[in-house]
Amino acid sequence: MTLCDVITITRNAESNISQTLKSVSEQEYSQINHIIVDGQSTDFTVKIIDSFPHNKTFKIYTQKSIGMTAAFNEGLRYVTGDLVVFLNAGDLFVNSQVITQVVESYKNNKWLWASGETISLSRRKYLKRYIKQYHQWQQELFLYGNPICHQSTIFSQAILSQIGLYDEQLYLEADYDFNVRASLISQPYLLRFPISYYDTAGISSIKVFQSYITQRRLRKKYFPLTDNQNLIIDTICFIKAIKRFLLIPIKLYL
Template sequence: MNNLIKVDVITLTKNSSNCILRTLDSVSMQDYKYINHIIIDGHSIDETVTLINQYKHEKKITMFQQNGIGIANAFNIGLMKSSGTLLIFLNSGDTLVNKAVITKIVDSYMKQKWLWAFGETISLSRKQYLKRHIKQYSHWNQSLFLSRNPICHQSTIFSQMLIQKVGLYDERLALEMDYDFNIRASLIAQPHLLYFPISYYDTTGISSIKVFKHYKVHRQLRKKYFPLSPINSFKTDSLCFLKACMRFIMIPIKIFL
């Protein structure tokens, strides 16, 4: 029955010649057969497109040039080009943890029939000397959204059925568009928790190091979806700012290690 389940892996690229091959390798080596690798390229001016075109992919691969601006727009192009039963965003530089992980995801979907799910993530510094295994929560609670985005999109799998209900990413957001999208998704259906790692996540991307801009947008979105009392809002703002400071301190470590 798994043969009926097609999985789209959507990868955003822009001037990613230094890391795109490891993402292509990761998807190509999957032992699950029915995968379509969709590449959305943001008009790269380096060798990214050439490397993709020359790559001998074991799965179906299609590449599209972005016709808009911003990460949310690229996400949306990926959604609109996707036709698989399930889809996952795996950006350039990110990799799946092993060759059997898509098979495990499909097996879970076949048994549980969830609308969306997310698993564990392993974050990596640039030279991969530092690794952090982000374990799964014991249970899901909407309050997890208050202090951070509790869901890494590199380890999140959406069904087409959910996408049809949620709609597209908000292109007015330059950052935290996945935080906004995940909240909207959670208001439709509770995510299913997968207790195994899905991906290795490169934490040195440009969007990952704009910690205080992330903090500002996160604060605005949190107040939109989760209005709190003035005291609780102050406490949450303070906690989020402290976490932003800690992430800022970690930036040089992530880049040089």
């Protein structure tokens, strides 16, 4: 039977870790291994995790390295399943059938990795936006930012063995780099159903100009373009960064 590993990264997440644990435990699919990597929390996060009535196999590990990217890699080192999905503290699956749908698609379509739809939420969840799936996959989508939501992406063990680990030199946009490397092996299979609720008040959504600079550097590394093409794309991406910056107060307080 297909085993799915869910990796959750936590650090001082006492206010929202319970909802993520509940979301994983309520999945109707039984073969789930919940890997929790805690970044040495100083609040009650670990106590909440230990006392939670888990009904899935779970294990909590204390992160010894520094940074979220290193935590991703630490989680990957404990993976034993056929499929892997990241669901960080505060993130939720949209319903209890998500993993069942993912596994059925994996068995039927034999994909190496897949990307589903996402519902983005502001911090207080007053605002939400349903991000629909692309009509078809195009590699050019990477030119204008990360077209794939981290929390709605599922990797097979087969492709992970080829990609390797996240680049720990990247504080931001490590998932952009990881997704580009995955796409160079195989294009993502497009799942036409929502996977997760995505908190748009996260670090990468707030530090928009740092993300813009990092993405710009990575884009030029992976996609050689003419100076004129780079200028046009840089301008479009910078305008998008400004729009995201202006939306920060809304994301944080609504």
